[in-house]
Amino acid sequence: MDKNALELKPKSLSHFIADEIRRRIWEREIDFGERLLEPDLSAEFAVSRGSLREALQILEHEGLVVIKPRKGTFVATFTDKDLHEIYEARLLLEVFAFTNAVPQLKESDIQYLESIKQAMYERHDDKWIELVNLDLEFHSYVVNLCRNERIIKFYKTIQIQIRTFLTRLAEHYVDRKTLYAEHVELLEAIKTKDLPLVEQKVREHIEDGVQRLFGQK
Numbered sequence: 001m002d003k004n005a006l007e008l009k010p011k012s013l014s015h016f017i018a019d020e021i022r023r024r025i026w027e028r029e030i031d032f033g034e035r036l037l038e039p040d041l042s043a044e045f046a047v048s049r050g051s052l053r054e055a056l057q058i059l060e061h062e063g064l065v066v067i068k069p070r071k072g073t074f075v076a077t078f079t080d081k082d083l084h085e086i087y088e089a090r091l092l093l094e095v096f097a098f099t100n101a102v103p104q105l106k107e108s109d110i111q112y113l114e115s116i117k118q119a120m121y122e123r124h125d126d127k128w129i130e131l132v133n134l135d136l137e138f139h140s141y142v143v144n145l146c147r148n149e150r151i152i153k154f155y156k157t158i159q160i161q162i163r164t165f166l167t168r169l170a171e172h173y174v175d176r177k178t179l180y181a182e183h184v185e186l187l188e189a190i191k192t193k194d195l196p197l198v199e200q201k202v203r204e205h206i207e208d209g210v211q212r213l214f215g216q217k
Contacts, residue, residue: 014054097146128170172212
């Protein structure tokens with residue numbers, strides 16, 4: 001959990017349902033393009049259709065599902081073009097954010113990033129989604145220190161889709177310690193505060209993911 005996060009209000013029932021459906025999409029229990037049957041989900045979660053629809057509207061706002069009038073609700077279909085656009089948006093935002101945040105980092109910030117890196121090493125045999133969560137925690141922490149509220153907001157709006165992109169990389173990281181190693185290099189660059197080096201490592205790390213996904217590596 002981000003140490004700068006504010007105390008959150010208790011989640012509503014619809015948010016809990018959205019969390020579970022989101023998890024199933026990320027863990028490939030539900031695939032891209034699959035139809036979500038409201039009667040079945042309503043019965044499974046033992047909730048009213050109203051609560052379920054609120055959950056689906058949350059997911060629609062995030063771009064994870066598409067609600068088609070008189071046809072039903074479907075998990076969004078992320079094409080290769082969509083995934084490339086997510087990658088490009090992430091690259092643009094993170095290169096800017098990291099090069100602006102790094103000069104401001106304190107020793108306490110470095111220690112926090114160290115703790116995330118260590119957790120990635122200790123949990124490399126866990127489910128892939130757990131490593132993805134740590135990966136994004138590392139990157140989000142730095143982005144949130146870039147002192148540009150609009151960049152931070154833009155990054156938050158696409159974070160769900162970035163996570164969706166990363167969950168598709170599971171089978172492309174046969175050795176999960178590789179992801180840890182990439183963050184070791186990135187953190188070492190951050191410690192130097194050498195901005196061209198930081199930019200290089202951010203680019204290499206993000207580009208590595210897209211190369212793996214599209215079989216270029």
